[in-house]
Amino acid sequence: MSTTTELSETTLLRFATAGSVDDGKSTLVGRLLHDSKSVLADQLEAVEHASRNRGQDAPDLALLTDGLRAEREQGITIDVAYRYFATPRRRFILADTPGHVQYTRNMVTGASTAELTVILIDARNGVVEQTRRHAALAALLRVPHVVLAVNKMDLVDYQESVFAAIAEEFTAYATELGVPEVTTIPISALAGDNVVEPSANMDWYGGPTVLEHLETVPVTHDLSHCHARLPVQYVIRPQTAEHPDYRGYAGQIAAGSFRVGEQITVLPSGRSTKVSGIDLLGEPVDVAWTTQSVTLLLEDDIDISRGDLIVPSKDAPPTTQDIEATVCHVADAPLTVGHRVLLKHGTRTVKAIVKDIPSRLTLDDLSLHPHPGQLVANDIGRVKIRTAEPLPVDSYADSRRTGSFILIDPNDGTTLTAGMVGESFASPEPVKDESEDDGWDF
Template identity: 55%
Template sequence: MDILRIATAGSVDDGKSTLIGRMLLDTKTVFQDQLESVERASMQRGDDYVDLALLTDGLRAEREQGITIDVAYRYLATPRRKFIIADTPGHIQYTRNMVTGASTADLALILVDARKGLVEQSRRHAFLATMLQVPHLALCVNKMDLVDFSQEVYDRIVDEFEDFATRLNVRDLRVIPVSALHGDNMVSHSPRMPWYDGPTLLHHLENLYVASDRNFIDVRFPVQFVIRPKSLAHHDYRGYAGQIAGGVLKAGDEVMVLPSGLTSRIASVATADGPVEEAFAPMSVVVQLEDELDISRGDMICRVNNAPTVAQDLEALVCWMAEEPLEPGQKLAIKHTTRTARAVVKELRYRLDVNTLHRDESADRLGLNDIGRIKLRTTQPLLCDPYSRNRLTGAFILIDERTNRTVAAGMIAAAS
């Protein structure tokens, strides 16, 4: 059994909470006491049916206002897979929340209301998912019961979406007509949509092939922590601990350490349970080298003939997540893999309109939830890959050193 990470996006009215509530219910993940408390709340409000959305709306402030404040994580498991769902609200704080939820996702689940078809928000969510390089996209055309389970309506939405998707870099798309409220095509095929011969939503999620999504070619091992026991039993022990960001590591491999460029061979790759023959992402391991090199946190172990770029000048797409705007000249802290440096914003190339994909080159600032392409100069070299090549060594965050807040999520486009 493995894990599939899902990010859901949609607005309140798309029935996203109902869809998740339905999945929890149908996989028997919802517990009796949770269901009873939701039934009680629905009854108190005088709803006609049990509002499954209440299963996921957590905080009192949210229940009172009928909104979702923040990313909520849900867990469900079937005998085949464990699912981690990052449930992101579709309204105002959408970019910030969706970036948080989708940055680690294997699949983005986007909902549209069959009656309304694609709306601005659906396009925006699809764009953000592809910008974050979520490998798989599932579009659920929901509320099919309200359009008489019409194939015509479904086909029109599929056409419209596929047309839009050609402008994005969508690697894998699956469209599924459902009624979350009534359970059609959720777990079993709906007799009311005999014209649909694709998988049900749960079948799709259980069987999606994700093993090839990770990069097993480029060895990338950001050193996170140097382990030196300083005990009699392990007198000269020096191990480099970290989580593999790409490639396959094994004893005997010739490796290079950046930024120094020094080379050595891997003496052993181990976990606390002992040496492993091969290690790959996302394993957390300890690497020992044959030679004693001066290596510290923030360094990167890679292969001699396959190394990331050692760069101080970056060009990147950033999502700005702070109230105060980003402006050229600003100085910020940058965290990239396990390395932290300072950076100055040299230039704002353009602001991207996420609805039209128009690039506004006259923009002189990025506001909260804006996306734009910037140039950065860092105080120390970073060891980076393009985000399109590796989602971990191509990503960074920017931190305001005055407030300590995370103000931007960045994806490297080019580095030198």
């Protein structure tokens, strides 16, 4: 089998785009789809028709992703637009995320499962606050690869010095954040320079195009080596004449693999038994692994319900009611000390209280503002949370799936905050909590 065939059959890259408003993210995505021949004829015809109606001579490729009417009217991306495309070398799932600060929460959604993030910068503007915010989020979400695409090089006469200055500033900032790898590429999404084809206008650049880098970057989303985790979504008891005693525990494997005969523990109860069978798509298998949706059958009839976590007994995480995490606050209403919330971890949702907000990150210089008392929309900070019930949580560094959570407003179900367990920028010295008992301590 050829290498190209192997790549097309076995590798999938999930990546997200981010950047400030009007930096050209949607145009870049449209150019990638168009120049890689991933646009259907009727889609291109619809874009050409919409562009003519707006008085444009050439097709506006940004319309390939800005599908909401409000996006087209305002000329900005609001929703996270997912697109699926493939080249002979690799398959892709792309999340085009909003650039406006108001929709930073959507960038968190789009990048949370990405192995690579493309951050765009307008060559005329350089590194701005939203650039720093997106770089900080990529670092917090532990995105393994970051691409800095310096766009609109045609508007600065393709000057190497402009690109070099921006690349140096951004790389230094990303390194301070702990971003493991930054690749810098000068492009013009509108003209197509260095997107799919090498640019004839920047002979001083000898690196890969955007697509070439996407096709060759190592994919690191394989979680089969991680500690196995299965959040229980549903208990299956068909009670049919054919299977009168069938009891299975269904869910999607978040990490690792499970085998028939393996000793497992159910958390938070701590009860243990062995896997007696695994059903995958209605058929019995001996082993199942990450991202497969399966039903586990167990030797003993023990109390298990939605929200429990099935893990190998030898790799069981500790359970705790005290969680420290770095969070990105996404709601319009602030998050305050003493805030009563719901915490959703995996398939379990429990009551919780925000006990402390030790620090808030200042994006300009990466300094920490100690004990701000609250986090407002788009703030990144540290929180300490007390839950009403013990939870089996992993460190986010070990598992992005079981090391993450969201905080929810119990009154209207609004998502307040996205959190990463154990993730931290350098924190200030802790201050003793001297707040009075409010009757909600767990």
